Amino acid sequence: MKIAVIGSGYVGLVAATCFAETGNHVICVDIDEQKIENLKKGIIPIYEPGLEPMIQKNVEDRRLFFTTNLPEAVAESLVLFIAVGTPSGEDGSADLQYVLAVARSIGLCMDSYKIIVDKSTVPVGTAEKVQAAIAQALQERGVDIEFDVVSNPEFLKEGAAIDDFMKPDRVVIGAENVRTLEIMKELYSPFMMRQSRIITMDVRSAEMTKYAANAMLATRISFMNEIANLCDLVGADVSSVREGIGSDSRIGHSFLYPGVGYGGSCFPKDVKAIMRTAREHGMKLQVLDAVEEVNKRQKEVLVDKVLNHYNTSAVAGALKGRHFAVWGLSFKANTDDMRESSSIVIIRELLRLGATICAYDPEAMDEARKIFGDAIHYAAGQYETLENADGLLIITEWNEFRRPDFERIKQSLKEPFIADGRNLYSPEKMQQMGFTYRCIGRDRTPSGK
Structure with missing residues (x-):
């Protein structure tokens, strides 16, 4: 054809x-x-x-x-x-x-x-x-x-x-x-x-199907992020909770991974668009209002964990003199797309707080340079980011970040502090290796401290 x-x-x-x-x-x-x-x-x-x-x-x-x-x-x-x-x-x-x-x-x-x-x-x-x-x-x-x-x-x-x-x-x-x-x-x-x-x-139903599908998936992500944040407060493990609810055939396991919020070219745009369509017809989609608000707030959670680690508040300059390594810039693995990426929110907030950043991503470095310019440093590889860093922040779940050389990380960092926005590692094993490890919904300490 x-x-x-x-x-x-x-x-x-x-x-x-x-x-x-x-x-x-x-x-x-x-x-x-x-x-x-x-x-x-x-x-x-x-x-x-x-x-x-x-x-x-x-x-x-x-x-x-x-x-x-x-x-x-x-x-x-x-x-x-x-x-x-x-x-x-x-x-x-x-x-x-x-x-x-x-x-x-x-x-x-x-x-x-x-x-x-x-x-x-x-x-x-x-x-x-x-x-x-x-x-x-x-x-x-x-x-x-x-x-x-x-x-x-x-x-x-x-x-x-x-x-x-x-x-x-x-x-x-x-x-x-x-x-x-x-x-x-x-x-x-x-x-x-x-x-x-x-x-x-019919044509109108097909047009609606696309928006409804992405809105539903975004809802699952925001819901699970809310549950993860609650797990941190009460000392539960969100990975166990995910397994428990995902085994229900009515729910399933897809899109129940907590993290630092959704991004990309589809979910943020499509959620806004279907909400706009509803408003044009005199209707408010209250669930999606909450989904969007939760996602906006979730992109700041990793910074909150950094601030809690240093027992300081989010005032400008609070992290002055601190230097962080960042692994992952794209909104998800296997793409160079940084549209609506959580890394943008996280890095900009860290810069506002006075910190300096050295970042690495397998594919999104050129995109990052367009966004951040010379406001941050760029490394040739993941381990090069660690030099003189006070801690490591993981934002994107690239496979090469899943099984790193932990001893090398520990020796390179000024202190063994990792804030993991994708729950790549076992909290128990990280503790055994001597790391201070903060993740999403698995800190297992009431109030998340």
Whole structure:
């Protein structure tokens, strides 16, 4: 099948590559000329395990192409995926200007039947706006060309996007036209060889499904973080609590890991967007208000543990003269994405308190430099951060941080103090090795002190 994917960001690039991998002719379009030139040369703008070799393979096999020429891509393709950004406005609403601009551009150049697919995360009612924008452009041209608009939200986890796309839990398709639905089913059929996981529904329900799914997952994370904080106060172990509640089949274990809050490009934006949608209809989503507030507060918990360790308050300069090593900057492992990362909140607060920082992340160092500039120091490796450090803060759960050389850490630090925002180690073993170890919901000391 001939496909165009408009937008070469995270979602667009993964979708285009995976569709090409299953034999389709795919043109990936972007207005950024430098980005397209880099992609043609094999320079990938994001880090995602397995993506780079898959792109190279499909480019070499002439199934995947990159261009800035939208009219040419539209002319050659039957299915057009819109995968451009929908950033949050100050009021939490999704900014649809890029989606609607693409829709209008399609209407200005299409010359035959097309299926336009909203792949970007968009609020309920966007498909109708896309349809109206295309219809208006066609009317201005004085032509009558049939087209359909479909909602096909993505459910990709950064760091596991290739597997998520190639072996999806489900594919949600919102369409009103039976013929269009069958074409979409055919397109996704190679990903359904073992079991069909295609769920079909009306367009508005498909749009809502994406937001509802991410809001539910964000809720589980914030709930577990609240429980973890309570465990610290009462002397319980959140890992045991997680096992106890996760074994209930109605609950399960997924997204019950406590930490320093969620981040990334999806959860924060999507929670705000669905709350905005509710407000537009005169409704307040009280649960999600709490989810967002808990997440905001959770990003400060690790700093609180540092302050408690030094028995000081959060006044400016309280940590003056202290120097900390930081392991992990991306919002999660296996990505270089620092959007809404807890590391930003934590490091900025430590700087406000007067501390200095030396940080390391396997993939996000370039992104960190864009955010922090020369306000912090950057290390070439995880152990290099430890030199002259008063303590170590762990923010991201990269695998290489899970089994470190503890003796080397202990010898390098001025004192054996670790504040772990991802619960990577056993508190009992850390104590046996002589560390002062503070984690999330496992400190086992009433009041968390």
